Amino acid sequence: MAGAVVLLDVSFSPFGSRVRIALEEKGIKYEYKEENMKDKGTLLLQMNPVHEKIPVLIHNGKPICESLIIVQYIDEVWKDKSPLLPSDPYQRAQALFWADFVDKKIFDSGKMIWMNKGEEQEPGKKELMESLKLLEGELGDKPYFGGEIFGFVDVALLPLYSWFYAYETCGNFSIEAEFPKLVAWAKRCMERESVLNSLPDKDGVCKYCLNGRKRAGIE
């Protein structure tokens, strides 16, 4: 179980942030290495030759890639502290389903908003709002998606919440006004120490998106 843990990541990545939250929740000491995606390091290319992407967790010299797969790995290896996935197979399947839903529906529709302008943003806005409505429905009156316990789906969605401000700014619309339960949920999660140190900074993310738009000649 013990052994060197290294995380290859980029500070504003919502995917890397999931891994950071999981590591912090479990109290795992790790070495953080910031990658430059415009000039990828040898270690990253060696550890993730298939996708050349972050995050990559390196545990005892062996790489694990894809953020949700990494979080599931962390949960299985360090299983005695702060379990993120439920032990009941059906509840577990529900958690895996909703995390997969977040992966399929939020980031790409958000990207369509910040990488485009005017009419071209509309499909992204529509999909994002519809998806968030479903997520808010799933949350219901529970404190966390995991129920009483902060869990896998909370870890999957929370870092993307930090990107909402960027989507709102680039898309000139309000997300938070529409989803009070998600706002309350995010505030509750942000009281956790594991989360405080691990979320991308929303202003930094917004700046990154605005710079991206400028470079692409959108603004």
Add this chain to the structure above:
Amino acid sequence: MANEEVKLFRTWSSPFGLRIVWALKLKGIEYETVLEDLSNKSHLLLQYNPIHKKIPVLLHNGKPIVESLVILEYIDNTWEQIPILPQDPYERARARFLAKFGDEKLLSSIWSVFVKQGKEQEEAIGSAWENLKILEEELKGKKFFGGDTIGFVDIALGWTVNLIGILEEIIELKIVDEEKFPLLCAWMQDFADVSIIKDNWPPHDKMIAKFLAIREPYLAGSK
């Protein structure tokens, strides 16, 4: 676990539905099949999978589980005989990674070879070969991805054995070339020979007809 009600909603051809058939049969689980027509989805399917409205859906004692890879994990967690996923967490993570890679990067590159023509098809073949090389590497020293017997990755990548041959026949082009991919070709043969796989293969001619029809609009577009 007696008196279980297990139902599988799938189509006759979908490889994602077939994966679940293979997993259930491997574990010796009794189940009932509900064949869906995706152009006319049943109200039950829409009730059990309101979000994606897709197959496969596994119904276990009235509770639905959707998304094929999630269903495979559910089956493995619920019926512990003949485990599909490896025990070691690192190997499990690697298995999940390869399954996802197969469904995303590999599938889309194979599909591009099928629907594109000319120079675009040539480029697509290059990408497909790069992706297939990863599987070839993974098979070194092993008969199946799961080792001596089939496991999660074999089941997850089984669609390649089902589908690639059909697509190759239609476009008259070999993608999984025996010279380039000897281990993968051997695996495809061995996988297809496993009895639970062999007994549940969708009919060849029906598959050809289906994919010929799917390819039509892409050909028309290029004229």
